[in-house]
Amino acid sequence: MKAAVLAAAAAMVAGGVSAGRSHGHRHAHALFEKKGLNGTDEVCKPGCTTIYSTITGEMTIVPPAPKTTSTSVAPVPTTTGPITVPTPIPQTCPTPGTYTFPATTVVVTETTTVCGATTTQVPSGTHTLGGVTTVVTTATTVVCPVATTETQNGVVTSVIKTTTFVCPSAGTYTIAPITTTVPSVTTVVVPVVTTYCPGTYTAPAVVTTVTETNVVVYCPFTSQAPEPTLAPAPTSPAPAPAESSPAESAPAAPAPSLGTSGKKWAMTYTPFTPEGGCKGAEEVMSDVAAIAGAGFTTLRVYSTDCDTLPNVGAAARAHGLRMIIGIFIGKVGCDNGNPDVAEQIAALKEWSQWDLVDLCVVGNEAMFNGFCSVSELTSLITRVKSELASVGYNGPFTTTDVVSAWIGNDVSSVCSVIDVVATNAHAYFNSETSPSAAGKFVAGQLSIVENVCGKPGYVMETGWPNAGKCNGVACPGEAEQRTAIESIESELGNKVVFFSFRDDPWKQPGDCDCEQHWGCAKVWGL
Known part of the structure; x- marks a missing residue:
């Protein structure tokens, strides 16, 4: 930028895809690993x-x-x-x-x-x-x-x-x-x-x-740049342009109203078994019941594989939870000809239960991992908006990435096509952040990203491992995880999605020995 x-x-300021589609399922698994948020197995100092x-x-x-x-x-x-x-x-x-x-x-x-x-x-x-x-x-x-x-x-x-x-x-x-x-x-x-x-x-x-x-x-200046205003509606009926696309003719997205008034907002959820297979509908229902029972209001899902939409959607509806849906972008890239992305868009259009959806996230660290250039990501978000608008979704969109991707690129075109800005922020990978300071670290990361686009921001992933190796003063462990998550929850729990519900034994441990141990359900007695 x-x-x-x-x-x-x-100055101090006062104040439905088949579970048998294993290629996409496994492909997503590899990218869900944290690996220091740097694409390697190393935790470097x-x-x-x-x-x-x-x-x-x-x-x-x-x-x-x-x-x-x-x-x-x-x-x-x-x-x-x-x-x-x-x-x-x-x-x-x-x-x-x-x-x-x-x-x-x-x-x-x-x-x-x-x-x-x-x-x-x-x-x-x-x-x-x-x-x-x-x-x-x-x-x-x-x-x-x-x-x-x-x-x-x-x-x-x-x-x-x-x-x-x-x-x-x-x-x-x-x-x-x-x-x-x-x-x-x-x-x-x-x-x-x-x-x-x-x-x-x-x-x-x-x-x-x-x-x-x-x-x-x-x-302090408390009122930032206003949202663009819509042109006044015509006083008499006017024909639509001859070649208007669904995105152009759909109503404008409403002002986003995300988060919660309390300290628990959302939890990431992937319907994978400990062995890396797909959970059935009954097991998904049980998991979602536990998440709802802990006081969370929203689930974030990354993709459409493992029957995520029908199974997690049904469980969310049964237990009164909202959903953050996603288009997952992997190593094959994010150009508009990507067949994996096309399958996810098709699955979302077939499902179309928009009354459950608060936000659509197109890409998870796609810029940072080099899977998308800024222009490719902008184009893909525009395409997804158009495709989903054609079947009735007019809610907010975003993409989520780490701070270095937001500040290391000219992302003005991405800012222009999203409604809120989002980041993934894991304090454990900063060797100078202790568990008790995790909340301050995450809040600082969010503030940086909000300033990039001048739009309200949310953290789509944050947490702390319950086992593994120390990274400087950032040591994992059950007690340390509790301290870190309580710090994050106290600081900005109404704007963060905690990662993740259960441990993932199917992952490789990584050099940090922590990849399998981000499950935080025990913090809330689950």
């Missing part, structure tokens, strides 16, 4: 050289958090001039009293990357935070913007630097994190790369009362 990179201060090229900007002190006692929002926005990106606006209150700050609207005309901030609470000790996590499949050199801090004359400043990162082998690497030492429990400001897509952003008017002197209040 084309980006104009700027430097700015970090960083050991690379970092070469910096600074993009300079104005030095600014990182300010204290605002101290306010009450806040209310006034409705009428106004437009101001000098601000070029929607970073929170600092407003100084020199004496106690009630202050009114007018609304501000910023129009971003091109994709712009700046140095933003997030906050995290850490215990006493030395901590490594932030940076950019990337996954590579071979020895390579990565060039990307990273947010970091500099200290000059006692002033700490957040800046963006272009980093050339030499990766000696396949693996997961955290590029240019910051290290901080604190004497006690402290809320730390961590610089992050923040991308703003073209659109209109509004900071509402704020009326606030402060009780101390020299308080700095931040007015």
Whole structure:
């Protein structure tokens, strides 16, 4: 994605296919393995050289958090001039009293990357935070913007630097994190790369009362680029274009309303036996009953093999669950002539139980694995939308991939054909993330992806292995899995799909000895 990179201060913000179709069934199995999210069996630790090229900007002190006692929002926005990106606006209150700050609207005309901030609470000790996590499949050199801090004359400043990162082998690497030492429990400001897509952003008017002197209040931009509006309907009947496609003539997709108000949303489900065969309808029904009993509202399925649609669909209907359906793309590629993709589309069209479906996911890490170019994926999503619209599905679409695929490609065309953005985020494969920090890691990954497209985002896979080898401080185990999943659930359980229901003994263990052990049902007593 084309980006104009700027430097700015970090600021704390207030606020029915036959089960006998074994080729597709086995083919999907191989891709469901995690393998470090890098396509290899290795869990690698960083050991690379970092070469910096600074993009300079104005030095600014990182300010204290605002101290306010009450806040209310006034409705009428106004437009101001000098601000070029929607970073929170600092407003100084020199004496106690009630202050009114007018609304501000910023129009971003091109994709712009700046140095933003997030906050995290850490215990006493030395901590490594932030940076950019990337996954590579071979020895390579990565060039990307990273947010970091500099200290000059006692002033700490957040800046963006272009980093050339030499990766000696396949693996997961955290590029240019910051290290901080604190004497006690402290809320730390961590610089992050923040991308703003073209659109209109509004900071509402704020009326606030402060009780101390020299308080700095931040007015964040809470309203991002609006969804495109539809042209008004004609006042009299008009004939349809002579050659309109089903996708062009179908009603526009409604605004997505996904997730849940609670802390449990969805679970991935693959109807495979421990030996790698296909489960029957009764066994699927029993599994789905258990998932529903644990309080989940939604199931994510990847493909249409193993009679997934009729069996899982019937079980979901019987137990009141929603479904996230999928088109699975494998090593044969994702061009429109792919027969495996064509079979899945045909199966979905035959099934057509759209009243159960909340979202359609076209591709699972297809860009990262090199199965789809950006243009091929864009074309395929457009085709699937057209095909499913012809049989009545007008719900939202997305594709899901790891963060490195979203930020490492110009994905603007993909962003234009999806309704929500999605990522797969597994904190275990970051060697510096302990189980208790898994929720913060996953939330950070989601935030990055949401900024890429400027659309609401969801995590289509996240979890923690219950057995295997330690990857730095990321150690697997039943207790560690419980800690990690509770951390993720607490942080953003209403927006994540947990991976996975049961262990998968049919998989190869991998160098991490963890591939078979992502089943998390025991965490909820199942």
